[in-house]
Amino acid sequence: MKNRRMFWQIVEKIEALIDSGKYPPGSRLPPERELAETFNVSRPTIREAIIALEVRQRVDVKTSSGVYVLENPHTSSKDAKVSAFELTQARALVEGEAAALAAISITDDELEQLEATLIAMENGIQPEKADREFHLIISKATRNNAISMSVEKFWQLRDSEPEIINVYNNVCNRSDADRLEEHRKIFLALKKHDSAEARQAMHYHFNRLINILFEISEARALEEVRKQSNQTRDLYSLNHLVE
Structure with missing residues (x-):
């Protein structure tokens, strides 16, 4: 249960960085190893966070390429x-x-x-x-x-x-x-x-x-x-x- 709470904390931190503009739409997130060091957590925790971000449509995981930031689906209606x-x-x-x-x-x-x-x-x-x-x-x-x-x-x-x-x-x-x-x-x-x-x-x-x-x-x-x-x-x- 503790690990589950931990990866949600990482999800929120990465989303905050995305929303702040540090990782704008179209950019690639740092490698898994680098993210693990940045947030001082294990690589499996980072993997779980990335999966959650993908489900929330915040990132797109491309095999052999990396993890790319998507447009925020919750703010796209502003363009209507x-x-x-x-x-x-x-x-x-x-x-x-x-x-x-x-x-x-x-x-x-x-x-x-x-x-x-x-x-x-x-x-x-x-x-x-x-x-x-x-x-x-x-x-x-x-x-x-x-x-x-x-x-x-x-x-x-x-x-x-x-x-x-x-x-x-x-x-x-x-x-x-x-x-x-x-x-x-x-x-x-x-x-x-x-x-x-x-x-x-x-x-x-x-x-x-x-x-x-x-x-x-x-x-x-x-x-x-x-x-x-x-x-x-x-x-x-x-x-x-x-x-």
Whole structure:
């Protein structure tokens, strides 16, 4: 049992070195003998640790070649792309319930903070920042850290993915007045501590955003069709023969 615990300790130490960048993906781990000396354990213990690392998909053992570090399977999902449609749908689902929860527990101080963001939006004072603060205040008012972290992550995606940034800029520029009015309705529902109304107001807000996303997507698709059509027309046109 002691030896079993020992090899798991070695597994954790090697994984820590991999995650720190000492052994990056694609690199080869030191030979078994060298690892045994480094960690001051027996070579059989190192072999057991390597087997466990292989099962955990952290390394690839190649006969007569060595042990090679693999990409961490638990972090590969970070490379997955999220579309503006997916982000908006997720926000609608999570933030709708966040608004319903917040309506129950939101404080007067938080309501004052929300009202301050509305004033900033109305006066054109960093409206994008005010928009973000509005939604984050509501998420924190739920008193649920998981919801708060989720909403924060949504905004990180919104502000870091170039395609989403571009699309959302077009969405927000469509109508500042509509955005402000929708936020006001959410605020008033929260002020009344009406969960159903707060949820509905938040859903209404995101429904408009989704519809604008569809309009933008359709406009881009039509523009692409026109572009391709013009290219085909130029390719097969007989105008040069009849002029």
